[in-house]
Amino acid sequence: MALVRLLFIAFVVLSVIYLSLSLYSRAKARDRLEAEWDEGDFDIPRKSYVRAGLAEYDSSLRRKLILGVYIVPMSIVVLIIYLVNFA
């Protein structure tokens, strides 16, 4: 049960961090795309340029790296368990 409690609390806390980070990162990507359009001169309208850029962002590595919010703490826990009990 202690394990369930730990997993639950960790999941809630990490999810809050994950959500905030992904929203922040997407907003940043949007800002960057808008600034890019404003600087250069493009044939396509601003809206569709930003939309295409964001679609690219959605499948980018940068977005997947945010999953590290879950992966890094989990790996640290596994590492601690190994070092304390089996090393």
Next chain:
Amino acid sequence: MRYVGWTILIAFWVSFGAFLHYTLPQRDVVRIVNTYEERQELGDWTRMFWSRPDEQTDALINRDVQFIQGLRDNGKPMVYRNEDTGWSWPPYFKFDTANLYTEANDSVSTRAAPEWYLVTHYGWRNEFLSIFPNAISIRPLEGPDASKGIPWINIIILTLLAAFFYAIWVRWRRFRRARIDPKLEEMQDSWQSAGDAVQERRGRVRRWLDTWRSK
């Protein structure tokens, strides 16, 4: 008001430092003298200085606890408890209590032929509260003066914490300068002008009263 602020600030940092000192790993060089098991009463507030190895132990008001007795190079005794931390706080995830007990029993040495061990532990020894640090692991050393090694984990954790608090502090200062200070100045200005207006009006009333006074 200034003293209240300072008191709260100092109390916060002292308790935070105590919390870190209790939780972070420390290393002692000891000669292991003996190990024993003793029934402990856990029914009072010092319960928080003992572990919660599993769910059943939460309900118990006493249970057997393993101890490891050591003597330091300077002859001072150091007694450790040996308990699982399990999945609860602090996050050492220690499950190998029985293995550590076996190792400790295997490491017992006499004063005539001492063998020195590095005991990694967290927690405090306090004779008045009858609390003991929890041993995490033991490792043989060449002698009582051998190096304890660099405390990498403490360095990393303390550096990260310092960076975290510095980041918050910098943002708070920036926020205060940009948002709160101008507002405070505004309030001060409006107070001052309100004060001036009151003074002005009082002056007028006084002048009017003065007209009734016999000259």
